Amino acid sequence: MxxxxxxxxxxxxxxxxxxxxxxxxxxxxxxxxxxxxxxxxxxxxxxxxxxxxxxxxxxxxxxxxxxxxxxxxxxxxxxxxxxxxxxxxxxxxxxxxxxxxxxxxxxxxxxxxxxxxxxxxxxxxxxxxxxxxxxxxxxxxxxxxxxxxxxxxxxxxxxxxxxxxxxxxxxxxxxxxxxxxKLPLADQKILVTAGPTYEAIDPVRFIGNHSSGKMGFAIADQLARLGADVTLVSGPSAQKSKQASIKRIDVTSAAEMLEACLLHFQNSVACIMSAAVADYTPAHPVQQKIKKADNYLHIELKQTVDILSTLGAQKTNGQVLVGFALETNDEEKNAIKKLQMKNLDFIVLNSLNDAGAGFKKDTNKITIIDKTLQKTTYPVKNKDEVALDICHKIIELIKR
Known part of the structure; x- marks a missing residue:
């Protein structure tokens, strides 16, 4: 404070x-x-x-x-x-x-x-x-x-x-x-996810993505500044929270992130799922390091449990659930499909085709689409400012 x-x-x-x-x-x-x-x-x-x-x-x-x-x-x-x-x-x-x-x-x-x-x-x-x-x-x-x-x-x-x-x-x-x-989110419990997940192939290798966690950490910091009691579930990330009041839970895999989210979602007035969760995980991770042998290595993959859909199915009246859509083509169409299928209150869309958006950058360019399909597009901003725009939308929905 x-x-x-x-x-x-x-x-x-x-x-x-x-x-x-x-x-x-x-x-x-x-x-x-x-x-x-x-x-x-x-x-x-x-x-x-x-x-x-x-x-x-x-x-x-x-x-x-x-x-x-x-x-x-x-x-x-x-x-x-x-x-x-x-x-x-x-x-x-x-x-x-x-x-x-x-x-x-x-x-x-x-x-x-x-x-x-x-x-x-x-x-x-x-x-x-x-x-x-x-x-x-x-x-x-x-x-x-x-x-x-x-x-x-x-x-x-x-x-x-x-x-x-x-x-x-x-x-x-x-x-x-x-x-x-005096703050608009005083004592409101809010859950945020950030960063990537790593899905183990063997003890030294994994399937992951390029997410740095910057966007999720910025959202968590802004929510805390606005008075919220924030629980941040983070995949592997070098980012650090600026607000000492944030409760951070470190996880590695999609399964671990699901477990942490289920533990805290029920008591949260809002959940912002900004983590880049793996869609697939190795079906049979091995316990010993795989030695290089043949020219090709075949890894069987299975779908991870969709955390956003799982929370959307459990969401009660009064809870706000927010998802992210990072797209490369048919951006709005894909974002709206995700919004409706997963029972979200709004979705934050960004496109890798937009300059200033994407992984590891200090800036982002977003469009917020709510469940009435009202669309608000913002210019390129640094991620702290983008996070504040997202927080203002959350406040608007919580105060209704």
């Missing part, structure tokens, strides 16, 4: 400022770009050098840098940020936020921000319970700011109770969950 997000992390004067170091590490590990803005008092608790080293960006404290005369532009920072997180948020800073006071750079960035603002209070028990603090929290929430509730535990004063800043792991989990709930 935090991949490529621009985050302004505001650090205030509180003993809990030491937790900002861990929070930055977690945000950066999640793929976020973190710009730290500290209040002057915060620098008494943890050094800007520590936080700049972890964030890989200079920490900003003042409006101006006297040595260079440079201005830290709070308006630009507010526009740059996808999220503002103020952690720890001291009682003093929350009072300034509630009252619109602007006596330091962090408050100027806060007042300039166009994005969501999260705040994680940190203070002693009596300060947390004070009526003024409670009123300020209510006021901040009325502005649309999002409270990350403090925990209960030992406080700096020696007291024990509420007011302890949430742990960095809890903050990241809270924000990720909050962001995910």
């Amino acid at each position: 935090l991949q490529d997000k621009n985050i302004v992390l505001g650090v205030c004067g509180s003993i809990a400022a030491y937790k900002a170091a861990t929070l930055i590490r977690l945000l950066v590990k999640a793929g976020a770009n973190v710009q730290v803005v500290m209040t002057p008092d915060a620098t008494n608790f943890i050094t800007p050098l520590t936080l700049s080293t972890l964030s890989k960006k200079p920490v900003l404290v003042d409006y101006f840098i006297p040595e260079t005369g440079e201005w830290n532009n709070h308006v630009d920072l507010g526009l740059w940020a996808d999220l503002v997180i103020i952690a720890p948020a001291s009682a003093n800073t929350m009072a300034k936020m509630a009252g619109g006071l602007c006596d330091n750079l962090l408050m100027a960035v806060y007042l300039s921000a166009k994005c969501e603002v999260y705040f994680a209070p940190a203070m002693d028990l009596d300060m947390w319970k004070h009526d003024a603090t409670r009123e300020n929290i209510v006021k901040l929430q009325s502005f649309g700011n999002i409270l990350i509730p403090p925990g209960v535990g030992e406080l700096a004063s020696g007291l024990s109770g509420e007011g302890r800043m949430a742990e960095p792991e809890e903050i990241v989990a809270f924000i990720s969950s909050s962001l995910k709930k």
Whole structure:
């Protein structure tokens, strides 16, 4: 959820400022770009050098840098940020936020921000319970700011109770969950297949195809970005998912892919079968390497179980099933036949005759044909963009 997000992390004067170091590490590990803005008092608790080293960006404290005369532009920072997180948020800073006071750079960035603002209070028990603090929290929430509730535990004063800043792991989990709930595919279970299958002839040889898995992996990544709980069943592929939340299941043969799909299909709201599954497999694979002998080697082949047809026969109302058709001739005719025979909701057609389409490329050119035979043709795009077009069609069908 935090991949490529621009985050302004505001650090205030509180003993809990030491937790900002861990929070930055977690945000950066999640793929976020973190710009730290500290209040002057915060620098008494943890050094800007520590936080700049972890964030890989200079920490900003003042409006101006006297040595260079440079201005830290709070308006630009507010526009740059996808999220503002103020952690720890001291009682003093929350009072300034509630009252619109602007006596330091962090408050100027806060007042300039166009994005969501999260705040994680940190203070002693009596300060947390004070009526003024409670009123300020209510006021901040009325502005649309999002409270990350403090925990209960030992406080700096020696007291024990509420007011302890949430742990960095809890903050990241809270924000990720909050962001995910707003996405169009939040918590929808979706199954994706990708890559080729390898059908064993003997222990060292196989029948396969040229599929790299790029298209299927791009679809899985885009679905995860849109909030889906994605299970990716992949044949042999060097591709890697960009989204850590994706559950990947590696298989080799068509039979193994069928088994994995049957295990997860029933609980999936949608299934996108982008794998290039072998149509035939050796009828009698041997256990020892076949030695070269005669000029000709005859291998008897048998049909594999058609995974797409099997899932199409099991599909229930409300499930969306998507297939792919890579064709070399009579493209639309063959794609429509496959669409109707296999009970698909739509099929993604691409032709090896189109420049920019085909195996192992970073681009693709597709036509989507749905079960009403409505056709949408797209220009050549990179596969991430193609994947997003396919995802938008899935969202359209799921939301009906």
